Amino acid sequence: MGSRRRVLVLHTGGTLGMTGSPLEPGTFGAQLFEAVPELERLAQIEVQIVCNLDSSDLGPAHWAELAIRIASSWGKWDGCVVVHGTDTMAFTAGALAFALSGLDRPVILTGAQRPLSALRTDARRNLADAVELATLDLPEVGICFDGLLLRGCRAIKSNTRSYRAFSSPGVEPLALLGTDIEIKGHVRRAVGPFRCDAVFDPRIDVIYLTPGLQESWIAARLQQPELQGVILVAFGAGTLPDSGLVSEIGAAVARGVEVVVVTQWGGQTDLSLYRNSRALRDAGVVPGGQMRISAAVPKLMHALAAYPNRETRRAYLMQDVAGERA
Known part of the structure; x- marks a missing residue:
């Protein structure tokens, strides 16, 4: 047990944790380990509910809160996963990349096109992939989706119907997740100490x-x-x-x-x-x-x-x- 890496999971809402029709926010924490039992084999996980919102309702104040939460427990975890709705995930990934400088561990955003409770959901794979990536030596803010890890500040949402919802035109993925995890050589490394500067002017x-x-x-x-x-x-x-x-x-x-x-x-x-x-x-x-x-x-x-x-x-x-x- 003690050898497992420690991962902080921050939940903000989005399709992954929704229930019902039309989709509404569900109780994420209670269903997580029951639906994806392999998570407990991958890491020691702490789940925190930051909010439970459609990502279209997230903005600069939420970006700042996420950055502060990540920074406040910097020494307690080996990586962080942020569960987020897909529509504005790329904006949040960019914001965290700028607010958190000098990263020496991964911050991985993920979500799903179908809820965790749905048949044929992509949520289970995306969550397991994101948690495993958060235990590795990947000191960037990234978006993990459908077997790809993309640089967060270069990713865009490019499809609303396919499980491959994100792409990063002009930049190769940071990692490919198949039978093995293939980490590419262009992962960036910190050039200074870790710093959190969680401020944004929305004007x-x-x-x-x-x-x-x-x-x-x-x-x-x-x-x-x-x-x-x-x-x-x-x-x-x-x-x-x-x-x-x-x-x-x-x-x-x-x-x-x-x-x-x-x-x-x-x-x-x-x-x-x-x-x-x-x-x-x-x-x-x-x-x-x-x-x-x-x-x-x-x-x-x-x-x-x-x-x-x-x-x-x-x-x-x-x-x-x-x-x-x-």
Whole structure:
């Protein structure tokens, strides 16, 4: 018994623990070991119920609570599993990757497409896989789903009907779970001591450019009095229409609003490629590298709350903190 690794399981809700039709939150802790008895063979497990919510109801306050719970018991466990609904799991994974720096053990998010109580559920495998991964030398925040371990800050939900609900385009899985667990060589290692900085400023907006989008509407959004940051989801490698929009963005940047540009397809931003992208560069925006929206949102929120000095904040936004940019 004493040789088993120790794993903290934090439950936040989601399909995995739901019951009934339509699905509603169930009693997760009581059914866990009965439904997945092999968990007790994999590790010594402590279950904590953080909340029991649909993941669409989770946000920055819950991200902070999760990070604090993980950090407060840092010396007591060898790994952590966060059970989470799939719809916003990638946002939470990104948030934890930025709030918890210097990780030397795994933080694994998982969930399910069908409840633990359902026939043909994927919940049992995902839970067992996640707990086993949490006992290994994998010092990253990851998403474990359908036999894959993905870097959390690069994962996206890409399917609502298949058991392979998540993917990480452009980045190979950190591990493959088949008859054996194959850990890949690009797992990141901590370069400094563990630190928890569980702060997020939610006063940001996400502007997704589309052809014909009215400039006056975007201008009004950029002039919101409490606005602190914007994720601008641009065309191509970072272009926007040749209009007065660039001057509105430049004015927002001059007022202190941080504007981060990401691409609609998740590829690398290049603000030197075209005239319409160089205009954004000259306006003072921050290129987002290869960040997905689900990583850019928590990173910008975290940067605004954690780095009041603008020069330091912009340097942080340009840094590849957890593998989110490159």
